Amino acid sequence: MIRILIVDDQPMIRVGIRAILESDDDMTVVGEAADGRAGVELYRRTLPDLILMDVRMPVLDGLAATEAVLGPDRVEGHPPRVLMLTTFDLDDYIYAALRAGASGFLLKDSDPEELLHAVRVVAGGEALLSPSVTRRLIENFVSAQPHPDTTSTVLNALTDREREVLRLIALGMTNTEIAASLFIAEQTTKTHVSRVLQKLGLRDRVQAVVLGYETGLVTVGHR
Structure with missing residues (x-):
């Protein structure tokens, strides 16, 4: 219940x-x-x-x-x-x-x-995560802020693969879509996602999307 x-x-x-x-x-x-x-x-x-x-x-x-x-x-x-x-x-x-x-x-x-x-x-x-509305909301807010710090050290804890997974999460991709994009198993994707959230101290995928934009890993208008 x-x-x-x-x-x-x-x-x-x-x-x-x-x-x-x-x-x-x-x-x-x-x-x-x-x-x-x-x-x-x-x-x-x-x-x-x-x-x-x-x-x-x-x-x-x-x-x-x-x-x-x-x-x-x-x-x-x-x-x-x-x-x-x-x-x-x-x-x-x-x-x-x-x-x-x-x-x-x-x-x-x-x-x-x-x-x-x-x-x-x-x-x-x-x-x-609404692919259209939530992402548009974040882009609208970020575009009005100072340019994101692309040299941020917050992502240094991630491996190259984990950083790529975070980028795809920020683009609004599901685990299935990430797996297909990276040519890996969906279970492997789930493991990567869990590690990304844990390493960065993020509550869920919404906060991962926000961080992706704030660090410049994904930029406004990026598809």
């Missing part, structure tokens, strides 16, 4: 999301909060598996709340997965939330099936 906390300042949105989630036998909503501060407090009381977090809220916005539940207010042994909700598909707050450790984001006008799929993917430990 996937235990979910909904944090959104719009009552109608919360009601609609709850109805969709609880139509699935494998999901249950353990609480609702109307702002980020209340969401952080409720997380500590209910210890959900996943938090559906709105971006723009009063009192404490979704970015600050995400940073809190994945950082200083984290309950040891109960790290939540955070899936951001937004009405904007290009929002700097979302980019910052991904850097803070959120596992992806979903537009509020997504179909119910997309919501259920997103919850399953993120609760299962994967990152929700």
Whole structure:
């Protein structure tokens, strides 16, 4: 059973999301909060598996709340997965939330099936990477920042093959696509991906994509 906390300042949105989630036998909503501060407090009381977090809220916005539940207010042994909700598909707050450790984001006008799929993917430990929207979001943010440091030493811990795997992750490739591109077995690819994340201290593939752009391993417009 996937235990979910909904944090959104719009009552109608919360009601609609709850109805969709609880139509699935494998999901249950353990609480609702109307702002980020209340969401952080409720997380500590209910210890959900996943938090559906709105971006723009009063009192404490979704970015600050995400940073809190994945950082200083984290309950040891109960790290939540955070899936951001937004009405904007290009929002700097979302980019910052991904850097803070959120596992992806979903537009509020997504179909119910997309919501259920997103919850399953993120609760299962994967990152929700939309090849078009997430990548466009990251490119939009990075293009407005100072030129990335291509000499960054953060990647020095990686072998040449691991660096190439990171580059392909940052391009949005799945493990199957990476395996085909490098002419290696998919299981070998999974091993490489795991080592990359471990060596760089990354939570998931979303943060790997962000790092790929920030270090200049992948540049804006690179395909």
